Amino acid sequence: MISHAALSNDLTAAFFLRPDDRSWLKDLLGGQVQFDVPMERYTTLGVGGPADALATPTDTRTLEKLVSGADQRSIPWLVVGGGSNLLVKDGGIRGIVILLGAHYKGIAETGSDAARPKLRVKAGTRLSTLCRYTIDHGLAGLGFALGIPGSVGGSILMNAGTAGGSIQDVLTSVSVLWPGGRIERIEKKDLVFGYRRLTLPGWEVTPRSGEINDNRKGVIVDGVFVFEPGDAGQLKSDARRIKKERRQRQPLGKASAGCFFKNPVDHPPAGRLIDLAGLKGNRVGDAQVSMQHGNFIINRGKACAADILNLAEIIENQVLARFGVQLEPEVIIVGESNHATKSI
Ligand SMILES: Cc1cc2nc3c(=O)[nH]c(=O)nc-3n(C[C@H](O)[C@H](O)[C@H](O)COP(=O)(O)OP(=O)(O)OC[C@H]3O[C@@H](n4cnc5c(N)ncnc54)[C@H](O)[C@@H]3O)c2cc1C
Incomplete structure (x- = not known):
């Protein structure tokens, strides 16, 4: 019999968010922090006990201060995107859950090669928004991502995909905010892609639970993607077909985290x-x-x-x-x- 301990690690079991930590968070974030928030509201499985604190920083400076301050105070933290690949246990999350707010949503053209159009996409953008944008602008390459819920940041971390392709096929670089406030652009050649997982330099992943060990944790703040020029009409009809096939195969109306x-x-x-x-x-x-x-x-x-x-x-x-x-x-x-x- 496989025990729950084998399915996951209670890494932060000994941690308690102290009153002065709560005051620090309130001073830093004002209305952008809530305490003891049930995580069932933030996961597509609809389960999960309370996070000690849920922070939604609205600008980069505040995000930098948040992760640096949390590290100085030894407060564990975890970024959550769409919560569509996440199972939060019933006792909840000790420390801070960070959601990327409106400041971390957006798509901009970058690069100058018309034959290889590139987009810089902020991590909090929904993957479906990016898919729609590429179809409307006649950019081919994201067909595999149609119907995958969640954020661009979470999709990059999970190397999300299907048999038809995955994020690693279209990603050329990521920007990562490290504790201490340094933002580093990491090119594809330095990224290690695995099956449903990207590992950044220095990261250690906990076996089976998939959680990243606390040392040198970072926040993916954006990614640059490259596409092929395509025909918007053709891309639209392909999208309709792919979504229909997905609806036939998967219980999309039910609460789940996709393939378990x-x-x-x-x-x-x-x-x-x-x-x-x-x-x-x-x-x-x-x-x-x-x-x-x-x-x-x-x-x-x-x-x-x-x-x-x-x-x-x-x-x-x-x-x-x-x-x-x-x-x-x-x-x-x-x-x-x-x-x-x-x-x-
Ligand atoms: C109905 C359904 C269908 C699905 N189909 C597919 C499919 O076909 N293919 C597939 O690959 N997946 C699929 N999934 C799973 C899921 O949608 C993807 O893995 C998605 O990419 C996760 O994104 P998210 O933002 O929800 O990540 P989350 O679940 O929020 O987080 C996943 C991991 O990424 C980390 N993370 C999130 N954002 C950041 C960031 N900015 N910086 C650092 N770390 C971050 C989190 O800490 C966590 O470890 C499906 C899920 C559902 C519910």
Whole structure:
């Protein structure tokens, strides 16, 4: 039996946000910080206990001060984009969750090569907004991204994609804000792309949970993408077809984080193995393996994170027993299982 500890690490279990940390955040962010905010509102799975603090800095200077100050005070922090690849556990997140506000949304043309048009896209921009922009402007290359929810920053970090391609095919560089306030532009040759994961120089990724260890954590603030000139009419009709196919294959109206498990190497896709193991429709509480797609765990309404993790554990064990294949979560699993309160 695989334990929850194996599915995720309670990395920040010993941390408590102190009253003077809360005062510092209020002084720095004013109305742009809230405390003890349920993360179920910020994840597409609709589960997750409270974040100690939820900060939405509205300019770069404030974001710099926030990550630098948090590091000086040893407060853990985590950037959340669309929350569409994130499972937050029921005890919530100790420390600060950072959302990129309006200042981090936007698309601008860059570069001068008409044959290879480039766009600089801020990390908080929705991936769907970028897709629409490229279609309207006759820029080809993002067909694989149609229908993938979430932000551009999260999509870069996840190297989001499908069998038709992934972010690494169109990304040429990223800008990263490091603690201390330095913004570094990192070219593609220095980025390490893996299956549904980009690793930046110096990053260590926690096995299985996918969380980035706290040392040298950075915020992706924008990415530069390169496209091919295309025909807007053709791109529009391709987009309609791709979205229709996605609607037929995936339970898009239900709360989920997309594919829960990575596809194993040299084996059938995870969804096929789960289907063959007879697990479609299986439930723990309100968490259910989608009848439409075996690799989607859906929240039927009242699931908690523990239900989803228990169901994931059952799936892993059954697939391992039937096919000898160890599935690994694709979703990033963060937070604590239980939140002990402490008076300081
Ligand atoms: C219905 C559905 C369908 C999906 N289909 C697909 C698919 O076909 N292909 C696919 O690849 N994915 C798919 N997904 C998963 C998800 O949409 C993608 O992984 C998406 O790119 C995640 O973006 P996000 O902004 O929601 O990231 P989040 O879930 O918010 O975060 C994911 C990770 O990125 C980190 N992060 C986010 N923003 C930043 C930043 N600016 N700087 C540093 N780190 C950051 C977070 O800390 C976290 O570790 C699907 C999800 C759903 C719900």
